[in-house]
Amino acid sequence: MTHIVDQVSFGAIVQVRDRLLEQQARGRKVLRLESGDPSFDIPVHVREAMEKALRDGHTHYTASTGIPILRKAIYQKVTTENKLTVPNDDHVVVTNGAMHGLYILFRAMLEEGDEVILPDPMWTEIAENIRLGGGKPVAVRLREENGYQYDPAEIEAAITPRTKAIFVNTPQNPIGVVASRATLEAIAQIAERHNLLLVSDEAYEHVLYDGAEHVSLGSLPAAQNRTISVYSMSKTYAMSGLRLGYLVVNDPLLLERIKKLVRCTINGVNSVTQYGAAAALTGPQDATKAMAQEYQKRRDILFDALEEAPYLKAFKPGGAFYLWARILPEWPGYDGKRDDWSMTNYLIDAAGIGSSPGSAFGPAGRDHIRFAFSCSTAQVEEAARLLPDVLAKAGK
Numbered sequence: 001m002t003h004i005v006d007q008v009s010f011g012a013i014v015q016v017r018d019r020l021l022e023q024q025a026r027g028r029k030v031l032r033l034e035s036g037d038p039s040f041d042i043p044v045h046v047r048e049a050m051e052k053a054l055r056d057g058h059t060h061y062t063a064s065t066g067i068p069i070l071r072k073a074i075y076q077k078v079t080t081e082n083k084l085t086v087p088n089d090d091h092v093v094v095t096n097g098a099m100h101g102l103y104i105l106f107r108a109m110l111e112e113g114d115e116v117i118l119p120d121p122m123w124t125e126i127a128e129n130i131r132l133g134g135g136k137p138v139a140v141r142l143r144e145e146n147g148y149q150y151d152p153a154e155i156e157a158a159i160t161p162r163t164k165a166i167f168v169n170t171p172q173n174p175i176g177v178v179a180s181r182a183t184l185e186a187i188a189q190i191a192e193r194h195n196l197l198l199v200s201d202e203a204y205e206h207v208l209y210d211g212a213e214h215v216s217l218g219s220l221p222a223a224q225n226r227t228i229s230v231y232s233m234s235k236t237y238a239m240s241g242l243r244l245g246y247l248v249v250n251d252p253l254l255l256e257r258i259k260k261l262v263r264c265t266i267n268g269v270n271s272v273t274q275y276g277a278a279a280a281l282t283g284p285q286d287a288t289k290a291m292a293q294e295y296q297k298r299r300d301i302l303f304d305a306l307e308e309a310p311y312l313k314a315f316k317p318g319g320a321f322y323l324w325a326r327i328l329p330e331w332p333g334y335d336g337k338r339d340d341w342s343m344t345n346y347l348i349d350a351a352g353i354g355s356s357p358g359s360a361f362g363p364a365g366r367d368h369i370r371f372a373f374s375c376s377t378a379q380v381e382e383a384a385r386l387l388p389d390v391l392a393k394a395g396k
Contacts, residue, residue, distance in 0.1 A: 008128050012360030016344060020354050031383045032375045034354030036173065036321060038238040039376045040294075042276070043287040046237060049279030053272045064268045065259055066094030066246070073281040074231075074246050082202075083219035084229060084248055091249055093258055094274065096266050098203050098232035098245030099125060104265060105228055105247060106133030108257035109197065114164040116199070119150050121361035121368070123173045126201075135164065141364045144326065148177040148315065152186035159190075165197040166190070168217050171204040174361045174370040175324040176317020178212045188223035197251075198223050203232040204320040206288050209296045212318040218248070225250060235321075236288050237280045242273045295321050298373040298380040305384035309391045311343075312369065321374040324358075327367045332395030343369050351390045353383050 016034045024030045075089035095101035110133040120139035127137040142148040170179035191198050200217035218227035229248040234240035249255040306314040314325040334346035340357035347353040358368025373380050
């Protein structure tokens with residue numbers, strides 16, 4: 001019998017990253033557009049809060065669900081900014097990054113064989129964590145002709161007696177689509193009709209462009225008592241390596257299970273990071289706004305370059321820091337293949353440009369490619385300069 005962990009992949013993005021780093025180690029210049037790690041430093045006041053925590057000796061065990069000042073700061077943020085209805089800060093659980101939060105959430109939520117509806121394409125680890133929780137991911141395709149909006153009618157059609165929850169991610173990875181309020185209201189009403197839970201992944205809530213509005217699913221009337229909201233400090237505050245996320249959970253049974261799983265997996269997040277996170281949430285937000293502006297500049301540079309390049313049709317994202325592009329039928333292929341991996345491999349070999357093959361994000365991602373513009377602006381500019389010419393030379 002195969003162990004469940006044996007079914008988990010090491011991930012296509014890791015494979016691409018390792019190839020790029022190997023070439024870089026041999027002295028080749030590479031452009032890191034394969035993974036979503038913010039290029040910015042953490043805000044100064046966050047660093048200073050962490051340095052103070054070290055000086056003050058805050059390096060011991062903490063309350064397993066988070067230090068009081070951080071849980072209070074999160075409670076204040078989600079009730080005022082996200083408009084969530086939460087009884088008190090005991091319903092906030094600090095996790096070792098949002099990924100850890102998702103892992104323990106699905107582990108707490110699912111019985112063997114329970115189904116979770118999720119978008120396709122979608123960040124790979126969502127389906128993996130559903131499987132690790134004993135569940136079955138059920139994909140609903142995001143269609144280009146609908147602007148990649150999650151289709152409520154298709155979601156409802158996918159519901160079976162085993163459906164436990166609907167997973168929602170906005171702004172979305174890998175496409176960057178921002179779910180409209182109308183779409184989210186319709187999904188919330190479906191969940192209410194069928195008595196389903198909702199998982200709302202809002203990791204990119206502050207990475208928005210062109211005046212787009214982020215709506216927290218749990219703030220909507222039909223969703224309030226059935227939504228578990230998942231947040232991350234990685235994208236908003238460039239704290240990706242510091243590993244801090246948080247869950248907001250109203251359901252008492254789920255909350256009790258999640259607290260047990262925190263104790264049994266990490267027994268509390270890095271104490272110093274928690275003081276930095278509290279400072280990030282309560283301090284000035286200028287750095288967050290500046291990062292979003294710079295991301296929009298990078299998006300426009302990269303999108304304009306792909307508009308000039310052959311073989312790719314790009315979608316202009318309203319949020320997150322990814323550019324999703326469809327590989328056109330005219331693509332001549334590379335190394336005897338014409339799939340999305342051939343495009344990724346060609347760009348690495350021909351120009352040292354990293355990307356992620358769309359198939360890494362689910363069956364609907366086949367024949368697509370994702371570029372991350374979270375790397376430095378200089379790298380984005382160089383990739384944009386190279387891409388039209390490199391693609392024009394493909395097959396020649």
